[in-house]
Amino acid sequence: MEVIDKKEDGFVVFELRGRLDTAHYLEVEKRLNEAVVKGNSRIIVDLTSVDYISSSGLRVLLLILKKVKELDGNIVLFGLNENLKEVFEISGFNKFFSISDSYDGAKAALFS
């Protein structure tokens, strides 16, 4: 699992690459946590290069979402393939997360 972060004006973009599963979620949890601890409460997560997610991956994203909500922030996801979209739908997580089709859409949603 590769995690690439990029600081923008007023938000951070995390690009994840690989499998967000039980064997690999810890790195993602660690990096996102560090960003929130530093006070970053507006986060875009680029899932374009994530081809797989399990309940462990969903839990990490939910954990971070709860933390940024406490700081009055938000997380917007984009780049989900059809399989990932299905997992978000059957788990009900699509109701918690803002999900956009593009980076520009995610940016707009982050500040709406």
Place this chain on the structure above:
Amino acid sequence: MKTKKITIKNNITELDRINEKISGLTADWNLPSSIAFNINLVIEEIFSNIVFYGYADNAEHTINITFSTNPGQVKIKIEDDAQEFNPLILPLTNCSCSTVNNAQIGGLGIHIVKSLMDDLNYSRVNNKNILVMSKTYNGQINGSN
């Protein structure tokens, strides 16, 4: 009917090996990528439950996964010698709650398994948990869909 059996240990690092095996099966059996994704996901959810909650000891245990296929259907049998656990008796609970803060995520993995599979059957035989899951799919190639 084609079958393939793999034997793994009760260690979460085995997930990578499971994924490799499923990739091989997907190619050999010409399974749609969405079915391969679903198989991967349900096995991870069941396997991680067994590894994290199934054993009271720290010993090494063996888990058998048998795949079989008929045209348009894949069956997965998971056998383990962990404590008796029937995932099918858990209520089907997804995050139907309205806010993030009261989101209940316990049982999420099992919920995903129940949602993705068409048929599930649990039995306890000779001190083993045996879970059989099956998924049917349209075996015809329909253009780009």
